[in-house]
Amino acid sequence: EAQVTQNPRYLITVTGKKLTVTCSQNMNHEYMSWYRQDPGLGLRQIYYSMNVEVTDKGDVPEGYKVSRKEKRNFPLILESPSPNQTSLYFCASSLSGDFGSPLHFGNGTRLTVT
Amino acid sequence: AQTVTQSQPEMSVQEAETVTLSCTYDTSENNYYLFWYKQPPSRQMILVIRQEAYKQQNATENRFSVNFQKAAKSFSLKISDSQLGDTAMYFCAFMKSITGNQFYFGTGTSLTVIP
Numbered sequence: 001e002a003q004v005t006q007n008p009r010y011l012i013t014v015t016g017k018k019l020t021v022t023c024s025q026n027m028n029h030e031y032m033s034w035y036r037q038d039p040g041l042g043l044r045q046i047y048y049s050m051n052v053e054v055t056d057k058g059d060v061p062e063g064y065k066v067s068r069k070e071k072r073n074f075p076l077i078l079e080s081p082s083p084n085q086t087s088l089y090f091c092a093s094s095l096s097g098d099f100g101s102p103l104h105f106g107n108g109t110r111l112t113v114t
Numbered sequence: 115a116q117t118v119t120q121s122q123p124e125m126s127v128q129e130a131e132t133v134t135l136s137c138t139y140d141t142s143e144n145n146y147y148l149f150w151y152k153q154p155p156s157r158q159m160i161l162v163i164r165q166e167a168y169k170q171q172n173a174t175e176n177r178f179s180v181n182f183q184k185a186a187k188s189f190s191l192k193i194s195d196s197q198l199g200d201t202a203m204y205f206c207a208f209m210k211s212i213t214g215n216q217f218y219f220g221t222g223t224s225l226t227v228i229p
Contacts, residue, residue: 033217035219040123040221041221042118042120042205042219042220042221042222043205043207043217043219044219045216045217048216058216059216088157090159092159099147100147100164100166100209102149102161102164103149103151103159103161103217104161105151105158105159105160107156107157107158108157108158108159
């Protein structure tokens, strides 16, 4: 089944404790991205990647890191999480970043930082 | 920067009735794409419908159709014969045609279908 797999689904952590949210897609998509969803703000892009070893900042990149060493994986790293990073996170992929390729989303990760 | 506005935070509709969700956007681009995504309580983001700006014909997908008014920069979603399973948050999204890389999402409309 074609899908984007995110793990974990729920995560509770404390301020400053490094964490990684994994994302993997099995559709051979070139484009992958991370979003955070907050009430009243919709979805905002954190980072995106057009292909392996190519990443770029979105609208809200502060406090996050990403890497794209393999085409299928695009982990999101919070090296020192803070309470303002409590949010619902989505990984998404598309065939390419151009020409209206729709995004395919993972199931989301609910992160709570205390 | 592109902005997408959904002015209706919450809406409700009786089962089997028709409802229209509004979306406006601001861009200087001529070629772009517009999307509606549905997020049910399971929180999965599901593509509902996609519109290409250079196509004048409004996109339709079964009970879902759009009213795309390019000059007015308006992209509303019409849901006909509403079903309980349509209860969800609906997001409008904008994507540039070339080097799209960024999707711009509205703040969402929470739709409740009343039995």
